[in-house]
Amino acid sequence: MTRIIIDRENDERRLQMSDPKGHGEKLSRKGEQALAALLQHPTIALAAKATGVSDKTMWRWLQREDFQKRYREAQRSLVEGAIGELQAAMTEAVRTLRNNLTCGNAFAENTAATTIIAQALKAVEIQGLEQRVERLEELLKTQEKGSGKRWA
Numbered sequence: 001m002t003r004i005i006i007d008r009e010n011d012e013r014r015l016q017m018s019d020p021k022g023h024g025e026k027l028s029r030k031g032e033q034a035l036a037a038l039l040q041h042p043t044i045a046l047a048a049k050a051t052g053v054s055d056k057t058m059w060r061w062l063q064r065e066d067f068q069k070r071y072r073e074a075q076r077s078l079v080e081g082a083i084g085e086l087q088a089a090m091t092e093a094v095r096t097l098r099n100n101l102t103c104g105n106a107f108a109e110n111t112a113a114t115t116i117i118a119q120a121l122k123a124v125e126i127q128g129l130e131q132r133v134e135r136l137e138e139l140l141k142t143q144e145k146g147s148g149k150r151w152a
Contacts, residue, residue, distance in 0.1 A: 027070060030052070030053060031061060031070075033050075034067075035070055035071055037050040039078055044062070097112045098112075100112035101113060
């Protein structure tokens, strides 16, 4: 498993990989550095330079299935961490919007009100879609049981 450690004080991302449990899963130290560099830098060339390897080597590593798998895991972990950060900040963001509703600045009050209404409507819409999808999935399961066919 791959985890991303975010150091907020230094605005750095470090890749931490657990000990592999099978043959062929362990990347070299340079390979692990390359994964971290790919997450930190916007281009393969910059990631290769930060790792101390050629662009060609980095590109070759990106063609390997084991490297691609670890890279996807690292990307997924990074995104999950970012989503967690956003979720943690939501309460404060809502509080700020609520405070802006009565701050005395007409523009800020209107913007806050519009944002709150838009997000509330979007949430209701998403909940409705989720319920519809759940009902459709239940209906599909019922039909599959009756016919013996599987669609997925």
